[in-house]
Amino acid sequence: MTEAASSLDETGHRLTRRGRELQVGVVPIPHGVDGGHALVFGQATHGSPVISDGCLVRIHSRCLYGDALRSDDCDCGPELDMAMDMIQNEGAGVLIYLEQEGRGAGLINKARGLQTSERFDIDTFTSYARLELSADSRSYELAAQCLRDLGLTSVRLLTNNPDKVEPLEQAGLTVTRVPLHTWPRSERARKYLQAKRRHRGHQIPRLLAVSPVEQVSRERRARIHLASVAIPVMALPSALLGYIGVATISAATGLVVLGLCMWPDRRGGYRPARRIRNAARRSVVDVEQPCYLYPDLGEVSDDIRAPGEPRPPTPRGIGRRRARAMAHAGADQFGT
Ligand SMILES: [Zn+2]
Structure with a gap:
């Protein structure tokens, strides 16, 4: 735990923000382009806010x-609102407010740059270049020294600007960058974010900097890409599942037919199987039937029994017509 510089003792007071109170003390940053102030937030100890490393x-x-x-x-x-919300939620932190208006060019040059941007429909970095102004003349060395004077050796820096990290590290501070992403509230703000990404390498997500039209087209392309990947990936399992489904239905149908064929009847046989077998035999006899037909003589009687002789039993497994035909053929052979 590190106590801030002694001047905080003279300036520590309560500040109410968003309905909540927090303790704040102020120290000056007297040098630099326009100077600035460090606002130190933290729990009060004898009226002075206390901050710690990190x-x-x-x-x-x-x-x-x-x-x-x-x-x-x-x-x-x-960005300022979000940073203050985060500091207030943690109950401690430092806001260094530097009087470096217009990226260090001053308010008048900033206004000239904005006018040039409107006239030629260009971003402010390009308009600064046309006005022969430095794109960004801010410096952070004095801010880094102020943090060291407050007794800090490591900080979590709320920024998207890589230019702010290096001076602090050069001052011997260990810096962990914490992104500060805010949604643009207008088309001009979105273009400004895009320009900061392009010209100064600010670490702003592309999503925040692209226009809604670009965003929609990107999302559409992403969906098409997803579909082009997902459809082939899903097609194989679907085909496999379909094949398994068809195979299951075929197997079930086969089992049902087999079960019906094997279902025993009252005589202990298998009725459907017998019917099928008999039908097949009848078809064989029907094919052979013309052998026993003589147009001139009419149908030859196949009954070779003597009067009063009982009908011989049909050999099992052979149809009646077939048995009669065999008996008839046997009689011809032996001249009876
Ligand atoms: Zn601004």
Whole structure:
């Protein structure tokens, strides 16, 4: 636990924000382009807020339009709000507010840059270049020194700007970057996020920086891509399941037919099987039937029994017509 610089003792007071109170103390950052202040938030010890290593830190450059007028044209106001919400939720942290308006160019040059952007439909980085202004002339060395003076050796830095990380590390601080992603509140704000990504390498998710139209087309392409992958992947299991289903139905049908064929009748045989077998035999006899037909003589009697002789039993497994035909053929052979 590290206690902040002694000047916090003179400035520590309560601050109410979003219905909640927190303790804050202020120390100046007197040097640099326009100077600034460090606001130290934390639990009060003898009126002075206490912070510790690894606390949340936001280094914020002034934007009069975004911070004070709540303009929707940039993300400065939402970033400041989000950073303060996170610090307040943790109950401790540091907000370093630097008077580096217009990315260090000042409010007048910022206004000139915005006018040039409107006139030529270009982003402010390009308009600064046309006005021969530095794209970003801010510096963070004094902020880093202030954090060291507060007794910190490691911080969690709330930023998307990689330019803020290096000066702190060079000052001997261990820095863990915490992303600060806010949703753009207007098309101009979205274009500004896109420009910061493109020109300064800010670590802003593409999703926040692309336009809704681009976003829809990207989502559509993503869905098409997903479908092109998912359909072949799903087709094989579906085909396999279909094949298994058809095979199951075929097997079940076969078992039902087999069961019907094997179902015993009252005589201990298998009725459907017998019927099928008999039908097959009748068809064989019907084919052979013309051998025993003589058009001139009419149908030859196949009854070779003597008068009063009882009908011989039909050999098992042979149809009656077939048995009579065999008997008739036997009589011809032996001249009877
Ligand atoms: Zn702004």
